[in-house]
Amino acid sequence: MSGQVGIGRLRERIAFERPAIGDDGAGGGTLSWVPVAEVFAAVEAETGKEPVEADVREAQVMWCITIRARDDISADWRVLWRGRAFDILAILPEARRAYVTLIARSGAAQ
Numbered sequence: 001m002s003g004q005v006g007i008g009r010l011r012e013r014i015a016f017e018r019p020a021i022g023d024d025g026a027g028g029g030t031l032s033w034v035p036v037a038e039v040f041a042a043v044e045a046e047t048g049k050e051p052v053e054a055d056v057r058e059a060q061v062m063w064c065i066t067i068r069a070r071d072d073i074s075a076d077w078r079v080l081w082r083g084r085a086f087d088i089l090a091i092l093p094e095a096r097r098a099y100v101t102l103i104a105r106s107g108a109a110q
Contacts, residue, residue, distance in 0.1 A: 010040040014065065015080040016073065036077065042066040043081055046103075062089075065102040069093065079104055 017033040024030045047062045063086060065079060079086040079102065086104035093100050 009042040010067065012041050012043045012081060013038060014041045014043070014067070016077050017080060018074065018077045033078065036072075037070075039067050039070075041081075061106050063102075063104045063106060065104055066099055067102070069097050069100050073100065073102070 015038045016036040018036050020032050020034045021029040022032055042065070044064045045061050046064050065081075065086070073088070073091055075088050075091060077088055079088060084106055086106045088102050088104050090103040091100060092103065
């Protein structure tokens with residue numbers, strides 16, 4: 001997202017989840033997702049591609065998700081928006097520290 005971010009642009013409701021590994025009783029673990037917070041955001045698609053992995057073509061879209069600044073976000077969390085999960089790839093604070101832009105990916109194996 002370029003330029004100034006106006007508060008009116010943060011219209012979308014997103015949720016953050018963090019991973020939690022639980023004991024599966026057999027010496028291993030099971031991955032689950034724990035809700036952390038819900039916030040308002042501006043969500044914009046940036047680029048898309050269709051990589052081929054294991055002979056399967058899967059569309060992936062890169063997203064810019066801008067929120068009010070938080071210092072507790074981790075790149076191992078994920079974002080939920082409109083029923084879809086997004087992997088956080090980068091966390092970019094802006095110079096004034098009023099907002100944070102997340103570079104996220106959808107379409108990858110969640």
